[in-house]
Amino acid sequence: xxxxxxxxxxxxxxxxxxQVLRSQPFSQxxxxxxxxxxxxxxELRIPITERIKQQNGFVHxxxxxxxxxxxxTFAGGLALGxxxxxxxxxxxxxxxxxxxxxxxRANVVHAGRTQAVCSCRxxxxxxxxxxxxxxxxxxxxxxxxxx
Amino acid sequence: xxxxxxxxxxxxxxxxxxQVLRSQPFSQxxxxxxxxxxxxxxELRIPITERIKQQNGFVHxxxxxxxxxxxxTFAGGLALGxxxxxxxxxxxxxxxxxxxxxxxRANVVHAGRTQAVCSCRxxxxxxxxxxxxxxxxxxxxxxxxxx
Amino acid sequence: xxxxxxxxxxxxxxxxxxQVLRSQPFSQxxxxxxxxxxxxxxELRIPITERIKQQNGFVHxxxxxxxxxxxxTFAGGLALGxxxxxxxxxxxxxxxxxxxxxxxRANVVHAGRTQAVCSCRxxxxxxxxxxxxxxxxxxxxxxxxxx
Amino acid sequence: xxxxxxxxxxxxxxxxxxQVLRSQPFSQxxxxxxxxxxxxxxELRIPITERIKQQNGFVHxxxxxxxxxxxxTFAGGLALGxxxxxxxxxxxxxxxxxxxxxxxRANVVHAGRTQAVCSCRxxxxxxxxxxxxxxxxxxxxxxxxxx
Numbered sequence: 001x002x003x004x005x006x007x008x009x010x011x012x013x014x015x016x017x018x019q020v021l022r023s024q025p026f027s028q029x030x031x032x033x034x035x036x037x038x039x040x041x042x043e044l045r046i047p048i049t050e051r052i053k054q055q056n057g058f059v060h061x062x063x064x065x066x067x068x069x070x071x072x073t074f075a076g077g078l079a080l081g082x083x084x085x086x087x088x089x090x091x092x093x094x095x096x097x098x099x100x101x102x103x104x105r106a107n108v109v110h111a112g113r114t115q116a117v118c119s120c121r122x123x124x125x126x127x128x129x130x131x132x133x134x135x136x137x138x139x140x141x142x143x144x145x146x147x
Numbered sequence: 148x149x150x151x152x153x154x155x156x157x158x159x160x161x162x163x164x165x166q167v168l169r170s171q172p173f174s175q176x177x178x179x180x181x182x183x184x185x186x187x188x189x190e191l192r193i194p195i196t197e198r199i200k201q202q203n204g205f206v207h208x209x210x211x212x213x214x215x216x217x218x219x220t221f222a223g224g225l226a227l228g229x230x231x232x233x234x235x236x237x238x239x240x241x242x243x244x245x246x247x248x249x250x251x252r253a254n255v256v257h258a259g260r261t262q263a264v265c266s267c268r269x270x271x272x273x274x275x276x277x278x279x280x281x282x283x284x285x286x287x288x289x290x291x292x293x294x
Numbered sequence: 295x296x297x298x299x300x301x302x303x304x305x306x307x308x309x310x311x312x313q314v315l316r317s318q319p320f321s322q323x324x325x326x327x328x329x330x331x332x333x334x335x336x337e338l339r340i341p342i343t344e345r346i347k348q349q350n351g352f353v354h355x356x357x358x359x360x361x362x363x364x365x366x367t368f369a370g371g372l373a374l375g376x377x378x379x380x381x382x383x384x385x386x387x388x389x390x391x392x393x394x395x396x397x398x399r400a401n402v403v404h405a406g407r408t409q410a411v412c413s414c415r416x417x418x419x420x421x422x423x424x425x426x427x428x429x430x431x432x433x434x435x436x437x438x439x440x441x
Numbered sequence: 442x443x444x445x446x447x448x449x450x451x452x453x454x455x456x457x458x459x460q461v462l463r464s465q466p467f468s469q470x471x472x473x474x475x476x477x478x479x480x481x482x483x484e485l486r487i488p489i490t491e492r493i494k495q496q497n498g499f500v501h502x503x504x505x506x507x508x509x510x511x512x513x514t515f516a517g518g519l520a521l522g523x524x525x526x527x528x529x530x531x532x533x534x535x536x537x538x539x540x541x542x543x544x545x546r547a548n549v550v551h552a553g554r555t556q557a558v559c560s561c562r563x564x565x566x567x568x569x570x571x572x573x574x575x576x577x578x579x580x581x582x583x584x585x586x587x588x
Contacts, residue, residue: 025198026207051172060173062213069208086208090237090384092411094404110388117386237531239558241551257535264533319492320501345466354467355510355527360503380502384531
């Protein structure tokens with residue numbers, strides 16, 4: 001439907017995207033890993049440990065929202081290049097996040113020259129099961145501030 | 148306009164709310180503190196350190212979204228009691244977050260029996276200045292899952 | 295992923311859903327038609343006429359948001375039955391809406407007992423072309439008010 | 442906090458804004474009127490008639506979302522000039538809309554050079570009462586497409 005969806009700009013490789021992720025101290029704190037960055041979309045993984053939980057033993061909603069924010073930003077990077085930020089997003093939590101790994105999968109829905117609308121789904125991997133935990137959609141913009 | 152706004156249910160005190168926050172391992176990781184929980188609304192503070200930043204030296208958007216998520220949840224708690232979760236929210240980032248402290252201030256916009264719509268603004272305190280960094284609004288629901 | 299997605303509650307038929315649509319005076323004003331209401335999802339069509347446009351000759355964003363709101367509500371009805379309302383939604387416009395017909399296609403992303411998270415895409419049919427105009431996601435709740 | 446908030450660009454007057462509204466066929470269909478367009482914000486009024494209702498006698502959510510979309514756009518116009526569109530918004534419905542008049546009041550939360558984040562509240566006037574019906578926030582961008 002949009003050429004950017006099937007043929008993202010080739011100038012950001014998985015290696016470069018991983019390097020960007022590694023240069024985010026907060027993502028390093030969380031142990032986040034970028035396991036896909038291609039025309040198929042973006043996949044961001046976060047190991048579920050005690051320290052990212054809330055009071056009931058589930059992954060804190062703020063960690064899930066981090067996964068949405070960051071996977072959307074990287075999806076925007078597929079279309080717009082490495083210098084992008086998330087301008088806004090919306091998230092619906094559908095189930096408490098449990099298990100061993102949080103996986104966010106994001107795609108470009110539509111890309112213009114300076115902004116892209118992206119969507120993502122966040123899953124919890126619990127043993128053999130993969131359950132939907134949240135969905136999000138948002139706008140990613142090419143830098144620079146101020147806009 | 149709504150009696151819940153001016154007269155929140157009295158059964159959750161600042162002390163109890165702080166105890167809930169302290170029982171969230173992820174909030175402890177971030178050094179988050181609840182500095183207001185009253186009919187005036189909720190205030191959540193997070194010290195800005197290197198480890199919550201992204202690659203350009205700003206606070207990671209995921210931390211700002213955590214501040215939105217959690218301050219909205221606590222605001223919902225003003226109206227609905229301690230057993231609440233954020234069902235969904237939307238955030239607009241308006242400026243890169245810089246400075247010494249991130250402050251999220253949230254209020255109840257409207258409360259029903261089982262859910263509350265809340266809004267929040269997230270500021271960066273940088274020396275004497277306080278700058279708006281993001282705004283958010285969302286729905287908080289009284290537990291329990293499944294809904 | 296969710297049994298409700300592939301096997302929606304059977305008690306609302308396309309005919310009943312169309313009857314609900316016909317009992318909405320505003321939808322009648324717009325000439326809206328429900329062309330699908332099945333496990334495949336919901337499809338709502340609105341003929342593009344001069345009177346639903348804005349000042350630049352495009353379909354007014356408010357009509358596109360109506361299409362989002364209403365198709366999401368009907369999608370919620372697939373999972374929750376006929377007595378549902380949209381509690382909240384978020385829409386991203388990706389392209390000015392032009393052409394002969396506006397088509398909103400909505401699906402259930404996740405359904406609980408009393409609420410469903412649904413998503414939709416709104417397309418413009420212009421001759422042979424079908425272009426994405428907007429995407430939306432939101433929460434639909436089973437009545438009754440107050441909640 | 443932002444000079445644009447207290448001192449919007451003076452080059453769009455209430456008269457010009459009303460002229461823009463009158464040039465929107467869909468807004469004319471709804472009988473919408475712009476009753477404020479100043480540094481205080483924007484006020485858009487829609488008389489509640491049978492033909493804007495849904496099946497239960499309430500104002501259709503799609504009309505409320507139109508009021509959000511359009512009042513946000515005009516609020517963006519306060520900061521960015523007359524050539525603006527709503528890029529995205531999110532709405533929470535808090536109460537069924539009833540009464541004689543729907544009133545949307547929107548303000549600029551933050552404005553940059555090319556986009557503004559705005560928020561609005563939508564009220565129902567029913568006799569002497571004014572009740573909150575919905576709140577929304579969104580991004581308004583200065584034209585031109587494509588972005």
